[in-house]
Amino acid sequence: MNNRIGFGLLAGAACIVAPSVHAQQADARDYDIASQDLGTAINRLAAASGQQIVVADNLVQRRRSQAVRGRFTVESALNTMLGGSGLRAVLVGTTYVVRPEDAPAAGELGEEVVVTGTHIRGRAPVGSAVLTIDRKAIDDSGYATIAQVVQAIPQNFAGGPNEAGIGGTLSQTAGLNTAAGSSINLRGLGTGSTLVLLAGDRPALGGATGAFADVSMIPNVAIERIEVVPDGASAIYGSDAVAGVVNLIPRLTFEGAETSFRIGTADGGFQEYGVSQLLGTRWSSGRIMFAYEFYQRDRLAAADRYFATDNLTVFGGADRRGNYSNPGTIVAGGQTFAIPRGQNGSGLTASMLTAGTVNKGDSWLGADLLPMQRRHSAFTSLSQDITRNLRFYAHGLFTVRSFDRHTRPSGDATRTVPITNPFYVDPLGTHLPIGVQYSFVRDFGAEGARGKASAYGGTAGLALDLGAWAIDAHGTWGRQYERNTIYNRVNTARLATALADTNPATAYNLLGDGSFTNPATIDKVRGSLTNSNSGIVWSTSLRANGPLFALPAGNVSLAVGGEYRREIYRLGPTISDLSTAVPTEIAATALPAPRTVRAAYAELVVPVFGEPNAIPVFHRLDLSAALRTERYSDFGSTTNPKFGVSWAPVRGLTFRGSYGRSFRAPSFQDLRQDPGSKLIFAYPLSDPASSSGTTNVVVIRGNDPALRPERATTIAIGMDVTPGGIPGLNAGVTWFDIDYRDRIATPAAQLLTFLTNRATFAPIIEDSPSVARVAELYADPFFINPFGIAQSSVNALVDARLQNLAVVRQSGVDLDLGYAFDLGGGRADIGMTGTYLFHIRQALTATGPVTDVVDTLGNPVDLKLRGHAGWSSGGFGAIMTANYVDDYTNRTGTTPQAVSSWTTFDFQLSYAVPDKAGLFGGVRLALNVSNLFDRDPPYAAYVVGTSTYAYDPENASPAGRVISLQVSRKW
Numbered sequence: 001m002n003n004r005i006g007f008g009l010l011a012g013a014a015c016i017v018a019p020s021v022h023a024q025q026a027d028a029r030d031y032d033i034a035s036q037d038l039g040t041a042i043n044r045l046a047a048a049s050g051q052q053i054v055v056a057d058n059l060v061q062r063r064r065s066q067a068v069r070g071r072f073t074v075e076s077a078l079n080t081m082l083g084g085s086g087l088r089a090v091l092v093g094t095t096y097v098v099r100p101e102d103a104p105a106a107g108e109l110g111e112e113v114v115v116t117g118t119h120i121r122g123r124a125p126v127g128s129a130v131l132t133i134d135r136k137a138i139d140d141s142g143y144a145t146i147a148q149v150v151q152a153i154p155q156n157f158a159g160g161p162n163e164a165g166i167g168g169t170l171s172q173t174a175g176l177n178t179a180a181g182s183s184i185n186l187r188g189l190g191t192g193s194t195l196v197l198l199a200g201d202r203p204a205l206g207g208a209t210g211a212f213a214d215v216s217m218i219p220n221v222a223i224e225r226i227e228v229v230p231d232g233a234s235a236i237y238g239s240d241a242v243a244g245v246v247n248l249i250p251r252l253t254f255e256g257a258e259t260s261f262r263i264g265t266a267d268g269g270f271q272e273y274g275v276s277q278l279l280g281t282r283w284s285s286g287r288i289m290f291a292y293e294f295y296q297r298d299r300l301a302a303a304d305r306y307f308a309t310d311n312l313t314v315f316g317g318a319d320r321r322g323n324y325s326n327p328g329t330i331v332a333g334g335q336t337f338a339i340p341r342g343q344n345g346s347g348l349t350a351s352m353l354t355a356g357t358v359n360k361g362d363s364w365l366g367a368d369l370l371p372m373q374r375r376h377s378a379f380t381s382l383s384q385d386i387t388r389n390l391r392f393y394a395h396g397l398f399t400v401r402s403f404d405r406h407t408r409p410s411g412d413a414t415r416t417v418p419i420t421n422p423f424y425v426d427p428l429g430t431h432l433p434i435g436v437q438y439s440f441v442r443d444f445g446a447e448g449a450r451g452k453a454s455a456y457g458g459t460a461g462l463a464l465d466l467g468a469w470a471i472d473a474h475g476t477w478g479r480q481y482e483r484n485t486i487y488n489r490v491n492t493a494r495l496a497t498a499l500a501d502t503n504p505a506t507a508y509n510l511l512g513d514g515s516f517t518n519p520a521t522i523d524k525v526r527g528s529l530t531n532s533n534s535g536i537v538w539s540t541s542l543r544a545n546g547p548l549f550a551l552p553a554g555n556v557s558l559a560v561g562g563e564y565r566r567e568i569y570r571l572g573p574t575i576s577d578l579s580t581a582v583p584t585e586i587a588a589t590a591l592p593a594p595r596t597v598r599a600a601y602a603e604l605v606v607p608v609f610g611e612p613n614a615i616p617v618f619h620r621l622d623l624s625a626a627l628r629t630e631r632y633s634d635f636g637s638t639t640n641p642k643f644g645v646s647w648a649p650v651r652g653l654t655f656r657g658s659y660g661r662s663f664r665a666p667s668f669q670d671l672r673q674d675p676g677s678k679l680i681f682a683y684p685l686s687d688p689a690s691s692s693g694t695t696n697v698v699v700i701r702g703n704d705p706a707l708r709p710e711r712a713t714t715i716a717i718g719m720d721v722t723p724g725g726i727p728g729l730n731a732g733v734t735w736f737d738i739d740y741r742d743r744i745a746t747p748a749a750q751l752l753t754f755l756t757n758r759a760t761f762a763p764i765i766e767d768s769p770s771v772a773r774v775a776e777l778y779a780d781p782f783f784i785n786p787f788g789i790a791q792s793s794v795n796a797l798v799d800a801r802l803q804n805l806a807v808v809r810q811s812g813v814d815l816d817l818g819y820a821f822d823l824g825g826g827r828a829d830i831g832m833t834g835t836y837l838f839h840i841r842q843a844l845t846a847t848g849p850v851t852d853v854v855d856t857l858g859n860p861v862d863l864k865l866r867g868h869a870g871w872s873s874g875g876f877g878a879i880m881t882a883n884y885v886d887d888y889t890n891r892t893g894t895t896p897q898a899v900s901s902w903t904t905f906d907f908q909l910s911y912a913v914p915d916k917a918g919l920f921g922g923v924r925l926a927l928n929v930s931n932l933f934d935r936d937p938p939y940a941a942y943v944v945g946t947s948t949y950a951y952d953p954e955n956a957s958p959a960g961r962v963i964s965l966q967v968s969r970k971w
Contacts (some may be wrong), residue, residue: 031077033068037727040652041065041081042098047611049074054122055098056115056132056225059087064727095122099253116197116227116247118624119236119559119603120545121470126605126624127644127658129718129734129814131155131228131833135251138223140870140879142908142928142964144262144274144295146223147182147215150246152883154835154864155230155814157188158954161212163371163403165953176207176669178531179453179482180371180403181214186230186243187810188840188860189740193664193710195233195241198248199395201459202537202565204478209669210535210569214480215248217399217455219293219377221260221276224251230814231736232714234662235626235642238563238599242662242712242740250395252381254280254289257971264928264964268304270370272297272964286384293377299405300370305958307937307950308369310362315939320948324412325361327513328438331414333428339436345423345512346504353427361439363408363946366446369958371405389465393474396458403453406446408947409439411489411578415499415510422504423511436510443515443522444488451484457537468555469546476539483532483572491527493581498525532572539565545603553610553621558602565597569668590674592634601628620648626660634671638663638709652724657717664710670703670744670802678702678782682789685798687755695755696789697796698769698777701748704803712740718814728820735813743806747844754798760848763805766797773797805845812837812862826873834865855888857899857940857952862886875912875924880905885955890940900938902956904931915970922970927963934961 033044039060046053051074066083078089078096089096117125124130133149143149151158158164161177177183183191196203196213206214226248233241262274273296280289302308310321323329327339330353338357339348381395414435417424424434441447461474498521501507508525509516543561550556571588603626609618624644631637642660649655679701687695718734747754747761754761774794777783818831840854853859863886870879887901910926937956942949951958 030071031068033065033077033081035065035067036724037722038063038065038081038085040722040724041068042078044611045074045077045081049077050612052095052122053078053089053098054095055087056134059098059100059134063087116200116245117229117231117233117236118605119543119561119601120557120605123557123605125229125236125644125658126622126646127656128229128231128233128716129656129732129816131230131816133226133228135224138220138226139926140868140877140908141881142906142926142930144220144264144272144297144964145182145216146218146220146226146248149220150184150215150226150228151182152866153228154833154866155186155228155244157185157860159188159858159860160185160191161207162953163216163373164369164958176209176211178208178449178484178533179206179214179401179451180216180373180405180449181206181212181453182216183212184215184246186228186246187738189243189738189808189810192240192667193242193712193740195237195239195245196248197237197245198397199250199459200247201474201476201539201541202478203397204455204457204480204537205535206453206455206480206482208482208531208533209571209667209672210533210567211667211669214453214455216373216375217377217401217453217480218248218397219276219291219375219379219399220295221258221278221293222250222291222377222379222397223248225249230734231658231716232642232660232662232712232738234640235628235660236601236603238597238628238630239663239665239709242664242710242714243738250379250381251278251280251291252289252383252395253282253287254278254291255282255287256280258968259971260966260968262964262966264962266300266960266962267934268301268960270298270300270304270959270962272962274966286382288383289381291377291379294375295377296374297370297372299368299372300959301406302364302367302369305369305960307939308364308367308958309950310364310948311360312941312948312950315941315950317939317941317950319360320943321360321362322412322946323358323360323437324363324409324439325359325437326439326442326515327359328436328510329358330425330427330511331435331437332426332432333430335428337427339511339513341513343513344516345509346516348423348425348511350425350427350429353425355427358437363948365439366406366441367408368406368446371403371449373401373403375399375401386462391463391465392461393463394458394460396456397478398456400452400454402451404448404450406448407486409441409447410486411447412437412439412946413492415495417510418500420502421499422502422507423509425511438510440488440490443517444490444526447486447488449484449486451482453480453482455480461541466546469544471542471544473542474540476537476541478538479534479536481532481534483530486529487526489527489529489578491525491577492579494527495525497581527577528575529578530575534570534572536568536570537565539563551607552613554607554612556607557605560602561600563597563599563601565599566594567597567668568594588674590672592668592671592673594633595668596633597630599628599630601626603627617649618647619650620646620654622646632665635666635708638711652722654720655718656720658715660714662712662714664712666707666709666744670707671705672703673705675782680777680780680783682778682783682785682787682794683751684787684789685755686752689755689758695795696793697755697798698774698794699751699798699800700777701746702782702801704799704801707744707802708742708804710740710743710804712738714738726819728818730816730818732816733813735811737811738809740808740810741846742804743808744802744804745806745844746800746802747805748800750844751798751800754800755796760845761798762847763845764799764803766799768795769797807843807846809839809841809850810837811839823871824873826871826876829870829872829879830868832865832867834863837862855886857888857890857892857942858954861888861955875914877908877910877912879908881907888955890942892943893941897941899940899952899955902935902938904935905933906930907932924966924968924970926966926968928966930962930964931957931960936960 191212230244258278264272276293330337337353377399457478464471498508545559547555574586577583609621629639644658720732865884868881890897912924937951940952
């Protein structure tokens with residue numbers, strides 16, 4: 001990378017908490033707090049009064065306080081300070097909570113304000129950064145979906161299950177994305193290493209085997225804010241929180257009505273539409289909110305983007321087109337003969353064929369880069385006070401999403417044409433059947449995958465407010481069901497019959513240039529494959545938190561709780577219409593049993609120094625410790641601690657750090673033991689230590705039934721600066737280090753090098769196995785012996801199963817800068833977030849060589865930045881956002897190739913009519929342009945198996961410039 005600069009992430013304090021909750025709220029006292037950054041001012045008031053005050057960081061950012069000078073009660077001082085800010089204070093138990101003015105004043109007593117990364121209400125996680133994307137930032141992004149919003153942050157890597165690369169990316173889990181979903185992959189450590197929460201709870205997982213949390217099922221309109229903790233958090237939440245946590249927090253307290261319409265377009269007939277309705281009301285003891293959203297986006301055809309091609313010669317690369325085309329290529333006697341163009345196959349003769357020629361076909365013919373998506377989503381939330389201290393709450397989600405994508409052919413093969421076929425031609429005069437390499441796209445239309453995904457579930461609970469202490473008990477249930485059908489595939493049994501047909505009116509014709517087969521015959525040969533699966537999760541949780549006792553700096557706070565969770569994976573029968581005359585139903589067998597998880601946790605925060613007892617160099621010092629233990633029904637127990645420290649030597653400067661251990665439990669896919677996941681075979685491997693040059697081995701493939709959880713140690717050290725002399729300025733940097741061990745991986749792809757690189761693969765090689773062990777493997781029903789190797793000549797066993805092998809060490813820095821200031825009669829706002837990775841050191845085994853994969857194709861780049869500059873005045877607003885992906889190297893071929901950096905700009909122009917401005921009051925118009933200058937992705941020869949892209953779908957979007965108009969109105 002050129003001009004290398006290290007950056008980091010600022011997490012503003014998500015909550016500001018005073019030292020004591022025992023202050024007398026009615027007592028008046030003298031205050032002298034100047035007008036300044038609102039967050040700093042509230043912090044000073046809380047410290048001076050001894051009163052607990054809680055406010056979300058997104059509310060105080062870029063706001064200034066009113067001066068408070070004179071004698072006030074805490075309540076009057078706080079309201080004076082908030083004057084003109086659009087915020088107000090609500091007394092919740094003994095705590096003041098700062099809310100937007102349009103948030104309900106009643107019906108919320110006892111509601112917890114808990115920030116992601118901690119179970120203790122009223123506090124930000126000590127030592128960890130929290131990135132908050134509030135509702136305004138979501139709207140300002142111009143993005144239509146929550147998936148787009150989260151995937152735009154620099155800490156996310158698009159490798160993994162995402163709609164732009166279904167089954168065609170380097171990620172091992174991309175092929176499990178059978179329903180065109182979208183995932184989040186913090187730090188590029190895998191979607192299974194990022195914990196996604198909805199309202200603080202785990203949703204049911206999506207993908208073919210519950211491989212990831214599908215954020216495409218979440219309606220944009222229902223989300224109030226997104227909190228991201230890019231730090232290990234298994235001590236708080238349990239499994240998966242290795243790279244971090246993403247919490248999607250719904251809009252629970254909306255009042256009134258808001259209707260929104262959206263339409264967008266891009267080159268190539270790519271269009272999107274959206275309609276949403278938000279309703280909410282409150283009464284003296286409760287509230288209810290309902291949100292509905294419809295979203296549809298048309299497919300993006302590969303034909304509309306020049307970089308969707310197998311022929312890379314125009315970019316200086318290789319021509320990777322295959323021999324499956326129309327017209328096709330005859331294969332006979334080991335020779336190839338291109339079928340001539342401009343003829344229908346009926347009059348084709350051997351004299352028209354030339355040996356050694358082939359027809360090339362592009363697999364992108366008729367395919368899509370992005371699928372059609374259509375989604376209906378509804379979210380509702382209810383809260384009702386039962387007594388003054390007891391509240392019932394519930395919320396639920398229901399989403400149905402359909403998809404359809406034209407894909408590249410997946411069943412290409414050389415088809416045998418017998419001499420009985422009326423279109424048969426004999427190029428060599430042997431009177432033997434010939435082979436034809438043929439594409440069926442012009443007969444069937446493009447191969448494709450269509451289906452539906454549905455997600456539904458909810459949470460219901462009771463919250464008990466005991467003053468300083470709060471108790472919460474709730475249950476959650478969720479289910480995601482997916483069904484997909486791969487269509488326009490060849491049914492090989494019926495094709496063989498049609499090729500053997502002697503009637504030219506009904507026989508299949510593979511020898512023309514175009515489609516010259518009877519449509520009824522084509523329909524008979526057309527096949528399909530249908531799969532379905534579902535993931536179910538239900539859990540119960542009990543949590544209590546509050547102060548233990550007071551120290552001079554404030555209260556020592558404790559949170560304790562327990563959880564019970566049950567996860568179920570179900571795979572429906574496969575209906576195959578690919579190789580038999582009639583469709584066949586294949587039942588799933590030997591799937592993992594339902595998993596139960598029992599957990600207990602505790603978290604403690606100790607304020608050592610604060611405003612009341614501050615001394616030089618110790619303006620504030622907070623310590624935290626958390627511990628969580630979990631017992632899994634399928635592999636045992638794990639206990640993980642986390643420690644945090646936050647130290648402010650002076651006001652406006654904070655140093656923080658955290659240390660913790662995290663883990664990821666094996667997924668259902670990892671634990672499968674069904675026939676489709678097992679294979680044992682004998683094979684002669686190259687071996688330089690053998691006198692013959694080869695050694696006969698038995699290779700064991702499948703999933704190790706004794707898998708253990710992946711484990712990680714995470715360290716983060718950061719600094720936050722909010723200088724009082726420059727109101728509105730904040731800056732932060734975080735250095736992080738992740739030592740990820742026992743990663744679940746398979747070395748099967750390196751089969752041919754197992755014995756030539758023994759140092760790497762020593763942990764999986766067993767030399768001179770016993771006769772009994774070899775006999776046992778030969779007797780296994782999953783054993784095959786394609787080379788006819790005798791048991792007595794087997795000299796080694798190789799365990800190539802999925803197992804706890806790999807190690808990863810990642811280190812880098814995150815950056816967040818922001819500055820809001822008055823300019824030209826309005827308010828300006830500039831900022832930048834970014835991530836710089838020093839290294840991602842990987843080893844396939846603990847004894848193997850270490851490779852640094854950062855800045856290489858299929859892995860995160862070393863530098864990603866996202867910056868913005870905006871200005872607003874009255875109802876007018878304009879914001880420009882820049883997205884930067886650094887250059888990197890493609891090492892997948894024999895010669896490394898440079899991939900250029902990619903910079904795109906997004907722009908939004910908006911105007912909001914004042915609510916009481918007559919007929920159009922409450923209307924907001926927003927013109928959004930993504931990729932303003934229509935920058936094409938940089939060239940990258942992205943080759944995975946038979947899939948070829950001329951760009952990298954993990955680091956660039958094929959959509960180009962997307963222009964959208966959104967109109968909303970508050971009623």
